[in-house]
Amino acid sequence: GQNIDQPTEMTATEGAIVQINCTYQTSGFNGLFWYQQHAGEAPTFLSYNVLDGLEEKGRFSSFLSRSKGYSYLLLKELQMKDSASYLCAVRDSSTDKLIFGTGTRLQVFP
Amino acid sequence: GAVVSQHPSRVICKSGTSVKIECRSLDFQATTMFWYRQFPKQSLMLMATSNEGSKATYEQGVEKDKFLINHASLTLSTLTVTSAHPEDSSFYICSALDRGWERSYGYTFGSGTRLTVV
Numbered sequence: 001g002q003n004i005d006q007p008t009e010m011t012a013t014e015g016a017i018v019q020i021n022c023t024y025q026t027s028g029f030n031g032l033f034w035y036q037q038h039a040g041e042a043p044t045f046l047s048y049n050v051l052d053g054l055e056e057k058g059r060f061s062s063f064l065s066r067s068k069g070y071s072y073l074l075l076k077e078l079q080m081k082d083s084a085s086y087l088c089a090v091r092d093s094s095t096d097k098l099i100f101g102t103g104t105r106l107q108v109f110p
Numbered sequence: 111g112a113v114v115s116q117h118p119s120r121v122i123c124k125s126g127t128s129v130k131i132e133c134r135s136l137d138f139q140a141t142t143m144f145w146y147r148q149f150p151k152q153s154l155m156l157m158a159t160s161n162e163g164s165k166a167t168y169e170q171g172v173e174k175d176k177f178l179i180n181h182a183s184l185t186l187s188t189l190t191v192t193s194a195h196p197e198d199s200s201f202y203i204c205s206a207l208d209r210g211w212e213r214s215y216g217y218t219f220g221s222g223t224r225l226t227v228v
Contacts, residue, residue: 031215042203042219043154087153095159096142096207098217103153 002026004090004101011107016078020104022071022088030093034062034073037085037103046073046086075106083108112138114206116220123194123227131189131223133204138218140206143187145179148201148222160187194227201225 003025012018024032031050035043049055049064049071061074075082088101113136123129133143141162146154158179160166166179178190187206191198203222210216 033215033217040201040222040224042221045215045217048215085153089154096216097156097159098144098205099156100146100154105151 002090002092002099004088004099006086006088006101006104008102009105009107011109012078014078014080014108014110017074017076018078018106020073020075020086020106022073022101024069024071024088024090024101026069026090026092026099028093028095029066029090030096031091032062032064032071033089033091033098034060034071035087035089037087039085043087078108080108080110082106112206112208112218114140114204114218114220116204116223118223119221120224121226123225125195125227126193128190128192129194129225131191131202131204131225133187133189133206133220135185135206135208135218138206138208138210139184140187140208141184142207143181144205144207145177145187145189146203146205148203154203157189191225194225196227199225199227 005023034046037043047062054063059076064071085103087103089098115134143160145157148154157172158166158168160179160181162181168174181187204220
């Protein structure tokens with residue numbers, strides 16, 4: 001079975017750094033995705049990790065440890081527009097299904 | 111880039127009627143399409159996987175007779191919610207898999223359909 005957990009809600013201040021964690025237990029693993037989603041809209045692709053380590057892309061970075069079943073998304077220099085839900089999703093190695101985590105609602109305050 | 115067009119974006123229907131949602135891949139062939147449902151303040155829940163030319167595979171707990179999926183061509187998949195009830199009100203979203211697309215590592219999402227059953 002699949003079990004992908006994230007904190008439900010987080011708050012942070014504009015200009016700060018926030019780390020959103022994702023832990024997973026899956027039967028087959030072929031990469032982990034992070035998406036940003038604003039209410040009523042489609043998810044927007046942020047990052048993809050398939051090997052251990054850190055992937056940096058501007059203000060956003062994503063880390064993966066396959067042995068620990070753990071990933072995090074790091075957001076730097078937070079802006080008000082970063083207030084959104086952040087979803088991690090694991091790709092199943094045999095079916096290519098994307099299974100989403102519980103999602104984290106981030107609120108950025110001035 | 112890869113684009114998936116999903117229609118309608120919003121629909122209100124009466125209880126007991128059926129609603130069809132379409133997803134079209136505009137500039138690529140989607141051999142596989144995934145259908146998700148999202149309730150307010152929750153994450154995306156996978157409902158089913160459709161492959162062109164074959165029967166859809168449904169996730170546990172999803173009624174295949176209620177949520178009819180057709181993937182008759184490489185660019186079109188449809189989800190029909192039959193005999194809709196208020197508890198079917200949700201945000202439905204499709205995702206097309208294009209294994210040749212590198213930017214988003216293959217997954218392109220439709221813009222979603224907000225279904226309200228009254």
